[in-house]
Amino acid sequence: MATQKNKLKEVRLSIPVSPEDIAALEIGTVVYLDGVIYTAREGAYKRILEQGIAPPVDLAQLSNVSFHCSPAAARNDDGSYTVGAVTATASFRFSRWLADWFPASGCKVIIGKGGMSAEDYRTHFVPNGAVYLTTVGYGTGALLGRGIKHVRDAHWLDELGIAQALWVFEVENMGPFLVESDLRGNSLFDRDAERINAGVERLYDGLQPPALSRYGETTSREDEVI
Amino acid sequence: MPQETKRTIPSDLIEATAFELMRRAAIEIPEDFRLGVEAMVDTEAEDLSRFVLESMVENWHAAEEDRRAMCADTGLPRYYVKAGNEAVIGGGFVALERALRRATARATHEIPLRPNRVHPLSRADHNNNVGINAPEIEFSFEPDADWLDITTVHKGGLFGTDYRMLFPGDGKDGIKRFFLDTMMQFGRRGLACQPAIVGIGLGGSKDTSMILGKQAACLRTVGDRHPDPEIAALEVELTELGNNIGMGPMGFVGTSMVVDCHIDVGYTHTGGMPMSVHSFCLSSRRAVARIHPGGEVEYRTDPNWFTPYHRREGIE
Numbered sequence: 001m002a003t004q005k006n007k008l009k010e011v012r013l014s015i016p017v018s019p020e021d022i023a024a025l026e027i028g029t030v031v032y033l034d035g036v037i038y039t040a041r042e043g044a045y046k047r048i049l050e051q052g053i054a055p056p057v058d059l060a061q062l063s064n065v066s067f068h069c070s071p072a073a074a075r076n077d078d079g080s081y082t083v084g085a086v087t088a089t090a091s092f093r094f095s096r097w098l099a100d101w102f103p104a105s106g107c108k109v110i111i112g113k114g115g116m117s118a119e120d121y122r123t124h125f126v127p128n129g130a131v132y133l134t135t136v137g138y139g140t141g142a143l144l145g146r147g148i149k150h151v152r153d154a155h156w157l158d159e160l161g162i163a164q165a166l167w168v169f170e171v172e173n174m175g176p177f178l179v180e181s182d183l184r185g186n187s188l189f190d191r192d193a194e195r196i197n198a199g200v201e202r203l204y205d206g207l208q209p210p211a212l213s214r215y216g217e218t219t220s221r222e223d224e225v226i
Numbered sequence: 227m228p229q230e231t232k233r234t235i236p237s238d239l240i241e242a243t244a245f246e247l248m249r250r251a252a253i254e255i256p257e258d259f260r261l262g263v264e265a266m267v268d269t270e271a272e273d274l275s276r277f278v279l280e281s282m283v284e285n286w287h288a289a290e291e292d293r294r295a296m297c298a299d300t301g302l303p304r305y306y307v308k309a310g311n312e313a314v315i316g317g318g319f320v321a322l323e324r325a326l327r328r329a330t331a332r333a334t335h336e337i338p339l340r341p342n343r344v345h346p347l348s349r350a351d352h353n354n355n356v357g358i359n360a361p362e363i364e365f366s367f368e369p370d371a372d373w374l375d376i377t378t379v380h381k382g383g384l385f386g387t388d389y390r391m392l393f394p395g396d397g398k399d400g401i402k403r404f405f406l407d408t409m410m411q412f413g414r415r416g417l418a419c420q421p422a423i424v425g426i427g428l429g430g431s432k433d434t435s436m437i438l439g440k441q442a443a444c445l446r447t448v449g450d451r452h453p454d455p456e457i458a459a460l461e462v463e464l465t466e467l468g469n470n471i472g473m474g475p476m477g478f479v480g481t482s483m484v485v486d487c488h489i490d491v492g493y494t495h496t497g498g499m500p501m502s503v504h505s506f507c508l509s510s511r512r513a514v515a516r517i518h519p520g521g522e523v524e525y526r527t528d529p530n531w532f533t534p535y536h537r538r539e540g541i542e
Contacts, residue, residue: 007273028274072252072298074338084338085295090384090417114415114476136281137475137508138419141297142289143281161351162341176281178274189415192274192478199472203406207399210392 012173016064017109022131025179027188031133032175036152036168037065037111041089043164045097047156048104056155056166060106063168068094068112070163072141073151081151083169085141088113091132095120102128113138115180115189122185133177134188140176147174233519234314235374237321243515243523244329247378248303249337250513252295255286256527259423259510262448262485266421275480279421282475282508297509300339301380303330303355304362306445306531310371314519326363326376331356339380364437366536377514377529379444386418386505389436394499398460401428401501402467408503409468409483416476419507421485423448424468427502430492439502442488444512445531452489453537461487475508490532 008030013021015035025031038059040048047053059066068091073083091112098120101107111133116125125132135144148169155166180188213225263279270276289296305326309315315322331354334341341353343360355361368375388408392400405426412418425443427435451458465487474480494500516524 008277030277070298070340072295072300072338072340074335082338085289085298085300087298089299092415114417134476136278137285137297138416139297139299139509140281140285141299141509142292142294143285145294145298146288146292161344162353163344163351188274189477193414195479196472196477200410203467203471204403207403208396210390210396210400210403212391212393214390 019108019129022108022129023183025131025182027179027182027186027191029179030175031177031179032173033065033147033177034172034174035065036063036170037067037174038063038169039067039069039071039165039167040105041068041070041164042094043160044156044166045094045101047159049097049100055105057153057168059104064106064108066105066107066110068110069167071145071167073154073162073167075154075157075162081154083148083151084145086144086148087137087139087141088135090114091116098124102130109133111135111177115187118185118187118190121181121187125181126183126185129183131179131183132181134180136176136178143176144174147171233372234316235517235519236316237325239517239521239523240315240322240374240376241325241329243517244305244326244376244378245333246525247376247513247515248329248333248339250525251303251378251380251511252300252337252339253289253293254513255289255296256447256510256512258447258449258527259485260286263421263508266482266485270474270480270482272474272478272480274476274478275474275482278475278478279482295337295339296511297507298340299382300342301382301511302342302360303333303339303378303380304364306364306366306377306379306441306529308366308368308375308377308531310373311367311369312372313374314372315374323363326361327356330354330361366531368533369535372519374517375514375529376517377445377512377531380511381440381444382419382507384417386412386420386422386507387440387503389432389500389502391432392499392501393497396499400499401426401460402464404501405464405503406467406471408505409471410473412505413471413473413483414477418505419509420475420505421482422505422507423510424464424484424487425504425506426464426487426489427504428489428491429494429500431494432500434492435494435500435502438490438492439504441531442490443504443506445529446488447528448486450486450488453534457489457491461489464489490537
């Protein structure tokens with residue numbers, strides 16, 4: 001493998017990430033983070049946003065970066081934690097909680113896997129001055145795990161289990177992440193998907209369609225699939 | 227009978243070996259896969275896609291240096307056991323199954339692995355990756371052998387897999403179309419965590435085609451070709467087709483989608499051609515050990531699951 005200097009722009013940001021730093025982010029930039037971040041996914045969203053249970057800690061005070069993540073971690077007998085690898089889980093599933101999440105948490109940066117829809121960025125991220133960072137790979141679990149210097153807390157471990165608990169990490173030079181959405185509502189995934197889509201039809205040239213279709217390949221649910 | 231005792235493979239050795247396999251699978255990327263991805267770094271012309279591949283290679287080094295899992299989503303740990311026909315297991319196969327379940331629970335806490343396994347409805351999590359029908363243990367047998375091969379695979383389970391009933395008239399066009407559909411459907415945004423080894427199960431009944439495809443993805447190494455020349459040629463053709471979609475890692479523009487494609491087949495209904503597609507991931511975690519009756523344990527990364535006996539076609 002020949003190593004080349006990568007040509008991508010790279011920045012290192014302190015948490016809480018300032019509005020100026022967020023405004024300056026461009027899609028496709030490589031990001032490393034210093035400070036405190038916490039994990040929140042469906043378990044925490046349901047408790048806080050649907051069941052109205054108060055967060056275990058003042059989230060806005062704690063950090064403005066939340067992470068769609070479950071670590072490979074264990075609680076030790078002495079009450080400390082061992083965290084090995086850390087990777088994100090696919091974010092699109094959490095779309096339904098965004099409208100309530102931003103005002104409830106004060107979050108300005110969501111880290112996850114695979115981004116969210118362009119509509120989510122326009123409707124929820126941009127109006128709240130928030131951006132989305134995607135993990136790389138996926139997943140660079142060992143590299144991200146190295147960035148965790150201390151586990152400050154693991155809230156709701158008994159209620160939600162290790163995978164869904166709300167973990168609070170002190171991180172140093174944690175990354176790499178890629179800027180997927182910016183404050184103008186641009187999306188890195190969308191930009192590349194447009195280029196890919198331009199060549200999709202030619203892939204199927206000359207390939208006969210199968211005898212039996214499937215719903216999704218027909219435009220109406222009243223159609224038969226034969 | 228002393229002779230019987232000497233040949234017996236004790237279940238505590240099986241448990242200790244399975245624990246070590248869990249650790250190796252989670253931390254050490256198999257060399258064949260690493261070399262396959264490193265070769266893609268050389269051919270990938272797009273900056274973003276190459277950055278992703280280089281980050282993954284760096285991540286594997288970090289995992290081995292720190293002895294930490296390469297990816298936090300340590301998937302659904304499972305086992306494939308190939309027993310020599312003359313292998314004798316202390317306590318029998320129930321003792322073996324219990325040893326594998328104990329090793330899974332201990333490894334989940336001590337490595338640590340992510341306790342992914344939950345009840346599908348209550349979502350109860352025992353924090354140990356053990357539960358009803360979990361971990362899966364599949365068996366195969368080998369003639370004229372007295373050893374026990376244990377393979378563990380940690381494969382994610384949410385994206386990159388699909389099944390379709392095709393028909394004989396659909397032919398290779400149908401296979402290619404469904405392959406392309408699956409690659410693009412789950413390749414967008416990199417949900418399948420590509421580039422990966424892609425396994426295809428062709429034929430059998432529906433469940434067999436799913437099992438064969440998963441085994442083809444998880445239990446064959448990069449560069450391995452099916453002994454049937456027609457199937458081997460299709461493996462190469464589909465690998466090239468996947469890499470010409472125009473999509474790379476994370477769904478960015480690129481040419482790195484399929485590290486290798488493996489197809490395994492089973493005799494099927496005369497009227498049908500069921501097909502499954504399974505993408506393994508950028509952390510293709512597999513580790514293998516052969517336990518000999520004398521207690522010697524040899525570790526490797528090639529499961530050698532599809533032996534000529536395993537793919538036998540005739541009555542014997």
